[in-house]
Amino acid sequence: MSDETPHTTMGFFTDVTLCIGCKACEVACKQWNELPSDGFKLSGNSYDNTNRLGASTWRHVAFVEQMDRLEPDLSRWMMMSDVCKHCTNAGCLEACPTGSIIRNEFNDVYVQPDICNGCGYCVPSCPFGVIAIQPDDGRAQKCTLCYDRQKDGLEPACAKSCPTDSITFGPVLELKAKAEKRVEDLRARGQEVQIYGLGEQMGAVGNLNAFFVLPDRPEVFNLPPNPVLPSTFQPAAYTSLAVAIGVMAVASFAIFGKNA
Amino acid sequence: MIDDRPREAASYTPDDVAASMARGDGGFGRDQQSYYDHPILQKPHWGWEIEWYFYLGGIASGSALLAMVADRSGQSASAPLVRNGRYAAMIGAAASGLLLVMDLGRPERFLNMLRIVKLKSPMSVGVYALLSFSATASLAAAEQLHADGVLPFNLARLLPKPLRLLAIGASSALLGSYTGVLVSATAIPVWFSGRRFLPAIFVCSATSNACALQLALLALTPGSHVATMRKLERLEAFAAFGEVLLLQAYRRSARSLGDPLFRGALGNRLKAGTEVLGIAVPLVLNLSSGFSKSSHDGPVHRGRTLLAAGLTLLGGYLLRTAVLRAGKVSADDPRAYINHMNPS
Numbered sequence: 001m002s003d004e005t006p007h008t009t010m011g012f013f014t015d016v017t018l019c020i021g022c023k024a025c026e027v028a029c030k031q032w033n034e035l036p037s038d039g040f041k042l043s044g045n046s047y048d049n050t051n052r053l054g055a056s057t058w059r060h061v062a063f064v065e066q067m068d069r070l071e072p073d074l075s076r077w078m079m080m081s082d083v084c085k086h087c088t089n090a091g092c093l094e095a096c097p098t099g100s101i102i103r104n105e106f107n108d109v110y111v112q113p114d115i116c117n118g119c120g121y122c123v124p125s126c127p128f129g130v131i132a133i134q135p136d137d138g139r140a141q142k143c144t145l146c147y148d149r150q151k152d153g154l155e156p157a158c159a160k161s162c163p164t165d166s167i168t169f170g171p172v173l174e175l176k177a178k179a180e181k182r183v184e185d186l187r188a189r190g191q192e193v194q195i196y197g198l199g200e201q202m203g204a205v206g207n208l209n210a211f212f213v214l215p216d217r218p219e220v221f222n223l224p225p226n227p228v229l230p231s232t233f234q235p236a237a238y239t240s241l242a243v244a245i246g247v248m249a250v251a252s253f254a255i256f257g258k259n260a
Numbered sequence: 261m262i263d264d265r266p267r268e269a270a271s272y273t274p275d276d277v278a279a280s281m282a283r284g285d286g287g288f289g290r291d292q293q294s295y296y297d298h299p300i301l302q303k304p305h306w307g308w309e310i311e312w313y314f315y316l317g318g319i320a321s322g323s324a325l326l327a328m329v330a331d332r333s334g335q336s337a338s339a340p341l342v343r344n345g346r347y348a349a350m351i352g353a354a355a356s357g358l359l360l361v362m363d364l365g366r367p368e369r370f371l372n373m374l375r376i377v378k379l380k381s382p383m384s385v386g387v388y389a390l391l392s393f394s395a396t397a398s399l400a401a402a403e404q405l406h407a408d409g410v411l412p413f414n415l416a417r418l419l420p421k422p423l424r425l426l427a428i429g430a431s432s433a434l435l436g437s438y439t440g441v442l443v444s445a446t447a448i449p450v451w452f453s454g455r456r457f458l459p460a461i462f463v464c465s466a467t468s469n470a471c472a473l474q475l476a477l478l479a480l481t482p483g484s485h486v487a488t489m490r491k492l493e494r495l496e497a498f499a500a501f502g503e504v505l506l507l508q509a510y511r512r513s514a515r516s517l518g519d520p521l522f523r524g525a526l527g528n529r530l531k532a533g534t535e536v537l538g539i540a541v542p543l544v545l546n547l548s549s550g551f552s553k554s555s556h557d558g559p560v561h562r563g564r565t566l567l568a569a570g571l572t573l574l575g576g577y578l579l580r581t582a583v584l585r586a587g588k589v590s591a592d593d594p595r596a597y598i599n600h601m602n603p604s
Contacts, residue, residue: 124304124446223300228452237456
């Protein structure tokens with residue numbers, strides 16, 4: 001797939017500088033998609049008791065508390081609503097052996113629930129740790145970018161519920177321009193921010209259709225600074241396979257071929 | 261309604277917080293290295309079914325290849341090896357298929373694997389490798405059943421012999437090795453850092469394990485098979501030697517990304533279980549029986565052969581479990597993935 005983003009590609013722009021950590025997106029996502037509860041557990045870390053994305057958590061709000069004891073004025077809270085990145089080159093989609101995971105007409109990565117047989121290979125193939133198997137259901141699940149709502153011309157539940165427009169939904173090309181403008185404005189005000197998910201940084205994964213404006217390094221928000229695309233490891237692995245098979249074949253014929 | 265299904269416990273204990281405060285990093289300062297050390301990657305759900313599938317699939321494919329090679333050599337002395345190898349391959353193929361289906365989250369949907377052929381997905385390649393292996397191993401077993409006088413007709417005649425040999429060679433070679441590609445082509449650091457070695461290690465391990473199984477079966481088969489057994493011992497030693505070299509190369513090349521496999525409990529399993537008990541000890545046992553002059557009477561050293569074979573098979577099992585379990589440990593370590601470009 002080329003790096004050119006078609007006009008029909010729909011995605012998310014999540015601006016971390018605007019997030020107030022209300023978790024309306026998490027709740028709206030759970031409600032609209034009828035996702036099961038994750039239980040009532042306190043993490044003890046922060047107000048984030050969800051901890052990470054998973055099979056039943058398709059939006060997750062991270063709470064980053066940076067308390068500087070020497071310079072208290074530099075202390076800050078950052079909240080970030082994480083989601084499936086709907087990658088240009090998606091590891092889960094490439095790994096799926098049933099063809100359950102497809103790219104839909106909005107150029108988003110969608111798991112067809114009636115096809116998935118729960119082989120689980122997409123799970124370690126996702127460079128962002130998004131897709132997971134729901135244990136009591138047996139199938140792999142993740143954000144659909146509200147495919148059902150999009151088909152009816154509605155925006156996804158999380159974006160609809162976001163009170164500060166930290167989450168915005170729309171054609172990726174428009175969102176990209178918006179994000180670039182936002183970074184420019186914030187930098188002019190002296191705030192150090194970066195876009196995560198567009199350009200060279202993503203390597204073989206390509207541009208993300210759900211990208212972010214981050215006020216700190218990606219790993220602070222549990223995003224990998226150098227995501228890998230698993231299929232790029234195949235040439236080396238198949239070479240190793242072919243050489244080893246060749247050597248073993250020669251060795252076994254050499255040993256068994258001659259008379260005792 | 262409160263759902264009390266078990267979920268992941270917080271990985272950040274009060275002690276961690278205290279240590280983090282003392283260091284001045286972690287979740288409480290501007291030098292934050294990760295998000296409360298929560299894993300970035302998800303780990304596969306694969307359990308004992310896949311561990312046994314990797315293991316038995318390797319042995320079955322190696323057995324099929326040994327039977328084919330021994331058959332090609334055309335010596336009547338190899339006939340027992342051909343027979344044992346063909347039956348072992350068919351039994352292994354059946355068990356592999358069963359295990360693979362059992363592991364699925366939705367086993368009744370196994371046939372969805374056959375909707376498409378997807379060369380880009382090692383899982384899809386593997387399913388077709390297993391299917392074609394099952395078919396060719398069954399044909400070879402049918403041929404053997406005919407030769408043994410059980411079946412009145414030779415089913416294998418359905419395919420011309422050269423085509424049959426090509427099919428069994430290709431499908432068994434792929435079945436025994438694709439699992440190495442399967443784990444290498446993931447986002448898990450300990451696995452992808454071994455992409456140049458894991459498939460070859462699995463090939464070596466499948467070969468040596470199949471040799472060990474066939475040695476044990478020959479030791480239990482009436483009659484003297486000394487010449488065939490010496491050949492199997494030589495091939496097993498060659499494969500085991502290759503496996504040790506490749507494991508060392510993997511360890512050096514992966515650096516800290518290989519820690520989940522080469523250090524700690526799994527590292528000990530690999531060193532003590534696979535390298536010492538599974539490779540070094542059987543090598544010495546086989547060599548010692550090979551050097552003694554009485555070795556031309558097979559049954560004399562039956563106990564030693566069986567012990568060596570059992571240890572080799574144990575070592576192969578421990579290797580597959582260590583590799584698969586190391587992947588889960590690696591997926592839970594966000595720092596390995598964050599720093600994978602510059603492993604220490």
